[in-house]
Amino acid sequence: MEIRQTFARNLRIARQAKGLSQEEVAHRAGIDRTYISSLEREVYSPTIDVVERLAQAMEMDPLDLLRTTPAPT
Amino acid sequence: MEIRQTFARNLRIARQAKGLSQEEVAHRAGIDRTYISSLEREVYSPTIDVVERLAQAMEMDPLDLLRTTPAPT
DNA sequence: TTGTGACTTGTAGTCCGTT
DNA sequence: CAACGGACTACAAGTCACA
Numbered sequence: 001m002e003i004r005q006t007f008a009r010n011l012r013i014a015r016q017a018k019g020l021s022q023e024e025v026a027h028r029a030g031i032d033r034t035y036i037s038s039l040e041r042e043v044y045s046p047t048i049d050v051v052e053r054l055a056q057a058m059e060m061d062p063l064d065l066l067r068t069t070p071a072p073t
Numbered sequence: 074m075e076i077r078q079t080f081a082r083n084l085r086i087a088r089q090a091k092g093l094s095q096e097e098v099a100h101r102a103g104i105d106r107t108y109i110s111s112l113e114r115e116v117y118s119p120t121i122d123v124v125e126r127l128a129q130a131m132e133m134d135p136l137d138l139l140r141t142t143p144a145p146t
Numbered sequence: 147t148t149g150t151g152a153c154t155t156g157t158a159g160t161c162c163g164t165t
Numbered sequence: 166c167a168a169c170g171g172a173c174t175a176c177a178a179g180t181c182a183c184a
Contacts, residue, residue, distance in 0.1 A: 003125040003135055021147060032179050037149060044177055047158075048139065049118040052076040062076055063136055066121065094166060105160050110168065117158055120177075 003066060007051065008042045010065045014058055015040075029057035076139060080124065081115045083138045087131055088113075101130035 015025055022040070026033040031053065038044055039054075046054075048062075055062035088098055095113070099106040104126065111117050119127075121135075128135035 003121045007121060023147075032181095033147095034149080034181085035177090035179060038177095041149080045120040045122040047118040047120050047177070048076050048080060048124065050178080051121065063139060066136060066139070096166075106167095107161080107169080108159055111159085114168080120158070123159085 001068060004042055004045045006068055007046065007066055008040050010067070011036075011054065012040045014060060014065065018058060020058070025054065025057050029053045074141065077115055077118045079141055080119065080139055081113050083140070084109075084127065085113045087133060087138065091131055093131070098127065098130050102126045 015022070022036045023033045025031075026036050029036075031050065036054075039046055039050075051065055052062045055065055088095070095109040096106045098104075099109045102109075102123075104123065108117075109127075112119055112123075124138055125135045128138055
């Protein structure tokens with residue numbers, strides 16, 4: 001399983017779990033809304049800097065966005 | 074602590090712990106030798122694809138290259 | 147609210163070399 | 166063996182209009 005795919009899935013799931021729109025996350029992370037959309041669709045492989053910014057925007061550990069097995073609460 | 078810095082340190086430490094040269098890791102991962110050098114010096118923020126390839130080349134979990142606290146064996 | 151295409155810009159990543 | 170420079174190419178990063 002590619003890490004890019006894992007990230008894409010985790011991003012979407014975590015975002016929805018927190019009840020946030022792509023636009024809201026984009027705003028908080030200082031990233032364009034359509035770019036977030038692209039990441040969730042696996043168009044790009046993000047840099048670790050972007051992963052970190054997205055994690056901060058969603059108040060979570062960057063590693064949890066890359067983990068194959070989602071961490072339970 | 075920036076994730077880029079964490080990655081840079083972990084990469085160098087893990088590589089040296091396995092007794093590998095930058096060139097050897099580069100060869101195994103199919104990545105340029107000078108780029109590995111740059112990553113260890115925090116010049117660039119790698120994509121998660123590169124992180125994955127480097128981890129595979131060193132036979133370790135990609136997450137361990139990004140973890141603040143290095144995982145024990 | 148999200149997906150998508152077309153686009154520009156910046157940097158990731160390569161390849162040559164020298165120190 | 167590694168740091169570092171310059172010149173280059175590939176693709177991530179970021180913007181916009183529209184369905």
